[in-house]
Amino acid sequence: QSVLTQPPSLSAAPGQKVSISCSGSNSNIGKNSVSWYQQFSGTAPTLLIYDSHRRPSGIPDRFSGSKSGTSATLDITGLQTGDEADYFCGTWDDGLSAAVFGRGTKLTVL
Amino acid sequence: QMQLVQSGAEVKKTGSSVKLSCKASRFTFTQRRLHWVRQAPGHALEWMGWITTVTGDTNYSQTFQDRVSITRDRSMSTAYLELSSLRSEDTGMYYCARSGSYGDYVFDSWGQGTPVTVSS
Numbered sequence: 001q002s003v004l005t006q007p008p009s010l011s012a013a014p015g016q017k018v019s020i021s022c023s024g025s026n027s028n029i030g031k032n033s034v035s036w037y038q039q040f041s042g043t044a045p046t047l048l049i050y051d052s053h054r055r056p057s058g059i060p061d062r063f064s065g066s067k068s069g070t071s072a073t074l075d076i077t078g079l080q081t082g083d084e085a086d087y088f089c090g091t092w093d094d095g096l097s098a099a100v101f102g103r104g105t106k107l108t109v110l
Numbered sequence: 111q112m113q114l115v116q117s118g119a120e121v122k123k124t125g126s127s128v129k130l131s132c133k134a135s136r137f138t139f140t141q142r143r144l145h146w147v148r149q150a151p152g153h154a155l156e157w158m159g160w161i162t163t164v165t166g167d168t169n170y171s172q173t174f175q176d177r178v179s180i181t182r183d184r185s186m187s188t189a190y191l192e193l194s195s196l197r198s199e200d201t202g203m204y205y206c207a208r209s210g211s212y213g214d215y216v217f218d219s220w221g222q223g224t225p226v227t228v229s230s
Binding site for chain 1: 145147153154155156157171172173205211212213214215216217218219220221222223
């Protein structure tokens with residue numbers, strides 16, 4: 001069981017919007033910022049969002065993040081077939097003194 | 111663009127040790143923390159620990175603390191992960207990742223991964 005909880009899978013049609021949730025606790029998301037990573041099959045993760053809502057250079061503004069309390073959300077608008085990937089949230093956990101991640105959400109663009 | 115290039119696949123027996131490498135190029139090796147993160151089948155990503163490339167200071171996850179050692183060779187711009195007392199549950203993909211551009215635990219660049227298989 002992961003410290004951060006994500007839905008295992010989501011699907012949506014091209015052009016639609018999808019929201020991926022990441023639920024934690026007061027010792028992790030409640031106190032620290034959240035990062036989001038995209039991982040295509042057979043490749044390493046890449047950073048999408050940091051500081052809960054900021055994008056590194058080169059990441060399209062179709063990807064946005066937010067945080068409220070002990071939960072965070074990654075929104076993807078204008079879905080493209082190329083967005084099919086696994087999406088992970090991550091943060092620091094003060095109680096565990098460790099970086100922690102969700103188990104990932106597999107996004108299917110139908 | 112900076113790169114982290116990891117060593118090749120490993121197949122190990124239970125109870126043995128494995129040592130993986132992660133070579134950095136196109137960025138100043140001594141200005142970052144390098145982390146090791148494991149991705150086991152059906153499990154979340156697991157953070158194992160980091161090394162500060164300047165001083166060689168390390169910090170390990172309590173989950174792995176008794177079995178893990180992270181070292182670096184500054185002259186080779188290479189970090190190493192050694193995991194001992196291997197068990198079947200250690201089978202998975204091992205990534206090195208860099209932090210520092212956006213936060214201490216924000217992994218802005220990743221190696222390609224090294225698959226490790228542990229069997230009896």
